[in-house]
Amino acid sequence: MSSPQSSTPETCSACGGGSLEPLFETLQTPVLLCELWPDEASAVACPRGDIRLALCGTCGLIENHAFRPELVHYSDAYENSLEGSALFKEYQEALAQDVIERHGLRHKRVMEVGCGNGSFLLRLCEETGNTGLGFDPSYPSELPSTRLDGSVQFHRAYFGPGQEHPRVDIVVSRQVLEHIPEPRPFLSDVLKAGLAPGAHSAVVLEVPNTEATLRNLALWEVTYEHCTYFTRGSLARLLASCGFDVIHSEQTYADQFITLDARPSAASTGEIRAEIEDLESLKELARSFAANYADHLLYWTQRLQSWATEGQRVALWGSGTRGISFLNLADTDRSISTVIDVNPRKHGKHLPGTGQMIVGPDSLKPGEGEPDVVLVVNPIYREEITRDLRERGLSASVQTLEADTPTGTTQAR
Ligand SMILES: [Zn+2]
Structure with missing residues (x-):
């Protein structure tokens, strides 16, 4: 599945230097995370590409050397506005x-x-x-x-x-x-x-x-x-x-x-x-990130699996780039069925890769089916989202994906 290595030596696109230090690879990931689809089948079959990240030792640019610009076509199906927040x-x-x-x-x-x-x-x-x-x-x-x-x-x-x-x-x-x-x-x-x-x-x-x-x-x-x-x-x-x-x-x-x-x-x-x-x-930071990448991903994959085993309902709040990226990295089994976003332009559409449909927060109601855990992908929105959930009478535990994940928890009242 890995993309073929280039036959010419790779160079940094910022400084032209050739001292590149490989960091890590992610293969066959959706090309456009903010391009939403009308149905699940087309969302799952979205175009995919490889990420092969390397650091330039001369200028510090980190770059995906497997990037193929011809795969990327922005259109008005690309929905990247954060202004709902x-x-x-x-x-x-x-x-x-x-x-x-x-x-x-x-x-x-x-x-x-x-x-x-x-x-x-x-x-x-x-x-x-x-x-x-x-x-x-x-x-x-x-x-x-x-x-x-x-x-x-x-x-x-x-x-x-x-x-x-x-x-x-x-x-x-x-x-x-x-x-x-x-x-x-x-x-x-x-x-x-x-x-x-x-x-x-x-x-x-x-x-x-x-x-x-x-x-x-x-x-x-x-x-x-x-x-x-x-x-x-x-x-x-x-x-x-x-x-x-x-x-x-x-x-x-x-x-x-x-x-x-x-x-x-x-x-x-x-x-x-x-x-x-x-x-x-x-x-130093880039090397540490690369060294911890696999362990951190495994931590989240196992955490989602254990919630599923315990019958905990998990919702993800935020279908921006990070949210969709998280689902495609850590939740390829689709244990998260509810994906929430405040942007009405996204509601009813399906996200690329894992294919879930995005719903608005109004679809969250106390009672049967209410989430036990709400994962907030961007920690900056944690307070805003916690307040919103409590106003709706929902007591879900609100958690973020920060590096200190085991303590990144806001308990329900
Ligand atoms: Zn460079």
């Missing part, structure tokens, strides 16, 4: 405010590459006098292509060479770079080419924080559609080598994301600031 809405609102303040973003031109349903771009352009341009092949077909009285335009398309557009002051790209198999040309040709010349032009990038994934042993955050995995250090190094100066970097959303702002600079030395240099600690 109040916490995520709050985060996105605060991020928009920060970006507006950091860049004095008023009466400027903004482009978002990978704008999803457009809500973040709209927020940047509301009451600021900014004009916006959004690109995303998964921009929902039911939404208009022009919004905010014509000041924001959306294109249901990839952004890239050949796209005619006015140059802009700020290019925002959130949760996109990690999907791009060739990150160098994406940064140095595509995004940089979108910027108007000027001292204040900048890109604002947000990607998952791989340091947190490794530290928390979050196996489910390694997915086929993410072909590259960045830390602040490795992303800053890539940006510097592509001719950018990193002007701002932070870990956000309970350290789950990193945000870096960078400005094109002819004088970029390719060096990064000492305080975000993390190459040696990253190597």
